[in-house]
Amino acid sequence: MAQDWWRGAVTYQVYPRSFQDSDGDGIGDLKGITSRLPYIAGLGVDCVWLSPIFTSPMLDMGYDVSDYCNVDPVFGSLGDFDALLATAHGLGLKVIVDQVQSHSSDQHPFFQDSRKDRTNPKADWYVWADARPDGTPPNNWLSVFGGTAWQWDARRKQYYLHNFLTQQPDLNFHNPAVQDWALANMRFWLDRGLDGFRFDTVNYFFHDRALRDNPPDHRIKAEVDGNPYGMQYHLYDKNQPENLIWMERIRALLDEYGAASVGEMGESHHAIRMMGEYTAPGRLHQCYSFELMGYDYTPQIFRGKLSEFFEGAPEGWPMWAFSNHDVVRHVSRWAKHARDLGALAKQAGSLLLSFEGSVCLWQGEELGQTDTELAFEELTDPQGINFWPEPVGRDNTRTPMVWDGSEFGGFSTVRPWLPVKPPQLARNVASQEGVPGSVLEHYRAMLAFRRETAALRMGRTRFLDLPDPVLGFVRGNGFGCFFNLSPDAVTVQVAGLGALTGPCLAAEVAGDSLRLGPNGVAFAQVG
Structure with a gap:
């Protein structure tokens, strides 16, 4: 374990x-x-x-x-x-x-070797491709950081792939x-x-x-x-x-x-x-x-x-x-x-x-x-x-x-x-x-x-059918978690609601009635 x-x-x-x-x-x-x-x-x-x-x-x-x-x-x-x-x-x-x-990085020694020519020992360690007949990149792939994902390299007369910066060439896995x-x-x-x-x-x-x-x-x-x-x-x-x-x-x-x-x-x-x-x-x-x-x-x-x-x-x-x-x-x-x-x-x-x-x-x-x-x-x-x-x-x-x-x-x-x-x-x-x-x-x-509550660490989750803006779910054997995801107080009915426990926020229980203040949080046994 x-x-x-x-x-x-x-x-x-x-x-x-x-x-x-x-x-x-x-x-x-x-x-x-x-x-x-x-x-x-x-x-x-x-x-x-x-x-x-x-x-x-x-x-x-x-x-x-x-x-x-x-x-x-x-x-x-x-x-x-x-x-x-x-x-x-x-x-x-x-x-x-x-x-x-x-x-x-393009400063890595392996890339410096790879870009020298098409026959060196590291030639196939990065992703290289020929230009299309009109000189444009081999396909339409884009970089996360903008523009094409391909950068022309005059030494090899090929493009190399970079999903991010041009200075971040992709390794060939x-x-x-x-x-x-x-x-x-x-x-x-x-x-x-x-x-x-x-x-x-x-x-x-x-x-x-x-x-x-x-x-x-x-x-x-x-x-x-x-x-x-x-x-x-x-x-x-x-x-x-x-x-x-x-x-x-x-x-x-x-x-x-x-x-x-x-x-x-x-x-x-x-x-x-x-x-x-x-x-x-x-x-x-x-x-x-x-x-x-x-x-x-x-x-x-x-x-x-x-x-x-x-x-x-x-x-x-x-x-x-x-x-x-x-x-x-x-x-x-x-x-x-x-x-x-x-x-x-x-x-x-x-x-x-x-x-x-x-x-x-x-x-x-x-x-x-x-x-x-x-x-x-x-x-x-x-x-x-x-x-x-x-x-x-x-x-x-x-x-x-x-x-x-x-x-x-x-x-x-x-x-x-x-x-x-x-x-x-x-x-x-x-x-x-x-x-x-x-x-x-x-x-x-x-x-x-x-850390002290086994249900929160390892208990499975079952979501409760509660009206918006309240999110409610049960972890493990009936441990209820309730959250008012709004700036306004709300009251919801939860059958079998027990006493509050743990670090609750702006929460009150009266029978099966749970009142949650703005951005309120409640923990209680349910069922």
Whole structure:
């Protein structure tokens, strides 16, 4: 059972650049994270996920890797990583690290070799294709970051594939040698004691060998997407059946070490179904998508997505999250559903931590943190720069963690790489630590409640038929969870309702009558 620690676990995502600066350069680092691990452990989570720490030119903030078996100097050294791991394990925390292996940096030595000519030993390690007779790219595939997914290279007189930046060429996983090399990179970190990996863009590893054009998105849209990537149905540039076989090779390696995996499902079509496919027995341990990271905050979205997963994949395992380093923070997204953002933050935390499956928290959400409004000249994110002003880029959610109310929020002694602005500065750890009713203390209470309540960790889910805007479901043997997803008080009838228990919010019970105040939360036995 020790190998099943991930089931029902809560993972805390740390963005290394923005967590804690230990050396006064305005950028967070591994020593800084290590110094804050007692805080993370004190929240009551089980695991820490570190966004990429590998050697990188940092054009995509570490998601463009040039050396998979070393730490980028901006974050520290391998020794600093080993110290972080030892400290985390001493505090009872597991640690997983981002693996970004569907593509590398164009500065990686293998790509530098691959682009030299068509006959060198690494020639087939990346995805190359001839131009069409008119010189245009081989097909209509698009980059997530804008424009065609193909970049011409004059040395080989061919195009190479890049699903993201032109400086992030896609590796050719149809080549077995590439797969073996990727597994060796993972083994390097597992041998150091790492507890597992979060796999970036886990459905992007393989492409259609025939390079067929993607069809247009079949969904009717009221207006043109801000990013044309969403105008295609991505049938051929990703989501290939070979991906699932590759997941099985990864799982076999992880099982040797008792390590765990999380996959990021980068897909807007059938994402919940694919989460189930990717976590079928013998594949990834758990998977998350962006399905609950939109602007919809209604009973229908939560009931629909959770039901879809567990009905379609009874042997799969989800990880649920409301925010991460790629999306607008949920308190900002769902602000119109509350009169008070603190109440919304506490309710969202209670809701997420009541879900069946595993849970991931994004650094700062336990403070009720909001997105930072940034001017164009403050941006560093290529996605945000390319699509300014909409869709909003990712820098807005990646601003530094706020530890206190000082000028730079206790993150650094100098101006950070991204600004800390007054609305974010107001939501800091020091001002909430030990304060009854604060968002931070509510998260701690809710995390403890989840850990102590078997039904919340492992109980199956049955949704109740309640009127909007109330979401109600029963976990395990009759443990009821109720949420008023609105800024107005409501009263509902629930047969067999018991006394309230746990960290409830604005809730009262009188017989079978449950009154929930604005963004109220109630837990009680039912039946």
